[in-house]
Amino acid sequence: MFDVLRVRDFRLVAAADLLSSLGDWLLLVAAPYFVLRLTGSTLATGLTLAAGTVPALLLGPVAGVFADRWDRRRTMLAIDVLRAATVALMLLVHHPGQLWLIYVALIGEAALGQFFGPARRALIPGLVGRGPHLAAANSVAALASGTVRLVGGPAGGALFALAGFGPVVALDAASYLASAVLITAIHHRPEPSSPQRRGGTVLGRFADDLRAGARHLRATRGLPAVFVTASVFFLGNAALTALLVPFTGTVLHAGAGTLGLLFAALGAGYLAGAPLSRAAAARLSDRAVMISSLAGLSAVFAATFNTHDIAWALLLFVLIGPPGVCFLVTVDTYLARRTPDALLGRVGSAYGMLQAAATLAGILGGAALGQQVGIGITADLAALCVALSAVAALLIPRHTTTGSLDAGKPSPLAPPERSAEC
Numbered sequence: 001m002f003d004v005l006r007v008r009d010f011r012l013v014a015a016a017d018l019l020s021s022l023g024d025w026l027l028l029v030a031a032p033y034f035v036l037r038l039t040g041s042t043l044a045t046g047l048t049l050a051a052g053t054v055p056a057l058l059l060g061p062v063a064g065v066f067a068d069r070w071d072r073r074r075t076m077l078a079i080d081v082l083r084a085a086t087v088a089l090m091l092l093v094h095h096p097g098q099l100w101l102i103y104v105a106l107i108g109e110a111a112l113g114q115f116f117g118p119a120r121r122a123l124i125p126g127l128v129g130r131g132p133h134l135a136a137a138n139s140v141a142a143l144a145s146g147t148v149r150l151v152g153g154p155a156g157g158a159l160f161a162l163a164g165f166g167p168v169v170a171l172d173a174a175s176y177l178a179s180a181v182l183i184t185a186i187h188h189r190p191e192p193s194s195p196q197r198r199g200g201t202v203l204g205r206f207a208d209d210l211r212a213g214a215r216h217l218r219a220t221r222g223l224p225a226v227f228v229t230a231s232v233f234f235l236g237n238a239a240l241t242a243l244l245v246p247f248t249g250t251v252l253h254a255g256a257g258t259l260g261l262l263f264a265a266l267g268a269g270y271l272a273g274a275p276l277s278r279a280a281a282a283r284l285s286d287r288a289v290m291i292s293s294l295a296g297l298s299a300v301f302a303a304t305f306n307t308h309d310i311a312w313a314l315l316l317f318v319l320i321g322p323p324g325v326c327f328l329v330t331v332d333t334y335l336a337r338r339t340p341d342a343l344l345g346r347v348g349s350a351y352g353m354l355q356a357a358a359t360l361a362g363i364l365g366g367a368a369l370g371q372q373v374g375i376g377i378t379a380d381l382a383a384l385c386v387a388l389s390a391v392a393a394l395l396i397p398r399h400t401t402t403g404s405l406d407a408g409k410p411s412p413l414a415p416p417e418r419s420a421e422c
Contacts, residue, residue: 016076016080019201031048051107055113064118068343076233085173086171110332146272230389232388232389233327233389242362250304271321272322280326293330300323301383306382308381369381
């Protein structure tokens with residue numbers, strides 16, 4: 001899996017993403033606690049958590065088009081600098097009357113992130129190719145995500161308790177600037193394309209770009225089935241997420257400290273899942289990995305939310321990570337291998353928008369259903385929803401080799417392939 005780190009430009013992108021993600025997770029814990037301390041309002045605190053969901057729904061299509069139009073390296077660089085400035089606005093908040101600045105900063109940070117994410121995902125195949133290095137690159141990204149989940153939340157809470165909100169904000173802004181410095185060192189430059197002169201209005205050309213992305217999603221064999229599978233999974237997963245706090249409090253009879261341990265256990269599972277996803281990609285088809293991962297996840301989810309013992313819950317949260325990472329990494333690789341470079345931003349942004357919409361619906365539905373019928377029944381229905389996503393994955397074609405783009409062609413900057421093994 002780590003052979004891909006021999007590609008210098010990918011190392012820079014991976015390190016930049018790790019730094020900025022770590023800063024995000026530090027703030028994810030500190031911001032709600034700061035707002036609660038400032039206002040004493042649970043509603044105001046909840047709005048800090050919801051602030052980051054709306055931009056994904058509103059800006060997804062726009063971000064994808066521009067990620068394909070603009071130079072992706074320069075886009076990432078500019079977005080990091082702008083995010084650092086946006087986050088720094090929170091340093092100006094000292095009393096409840098200035099609370100609106102927190103929401104502006106959080107929404108602005110999330111909105112800018114909608115442009116950074118598609119650009120980063122679309123840049124990766126150009127750095128490592130679409131062969132085995134692509135699956136390895138996505139596994140490394142999952143490893144970094146697991147690391148951030150494991151240490152980011154607890155570190156943010158500890159830093160907030162020891163030093164206050166200002167240092168957490170400053171550290172988040174600094175992480176974006178450090179990411180920008182790493183991105184400036186990337187050598188990769190896209191091949192110059194001949195300018196295309198197109199008639200019509202700006203909105204007309206923008207609509208044409210959106211339609212081109214939609215046509216690719218509809219016409220490429222396997223992509224509609226993967227989108228359906230992912231949407232069903234995210235719906236069930238989000239419903240379970242909505243139950244985490246009441247499950248910890250009313251079923252496990254534990255407090256916030258135990259919830260933090262559960263998140264740490266989930267992060268440990270993500271760390272274990274990264275090399276497993278690379279090994280699975282080397283030995284099984286994408287379809288087989290998705291079906292088996294989702295089936296395993298549904299079983300682990302059902303067991304997790306029906307246990308009343310904290311020790312068993314911690315163990316089961318660790319077991320959530322490996323199949324979850326295998327599914328997410330495989331989907332990322334599947335989409336990239338079946339999408340031409342000129343459309344990668346739009347496809348990645350459509351996938352992100354689908355994830356945001358299904359997650360929002362799942363959280364609202366899980367919370368409402370949990371209130372009406374109870375945590376246990378709602379958790380079982382959500383686990384069943386994840387099992388249905390495994391059934392939906394059966395619709396993915398068994399053989400889609402003809403749909404892959406340069407699957408075995410490495411990047412000119414990538415080292416020669418030695419083995420498909422982990």
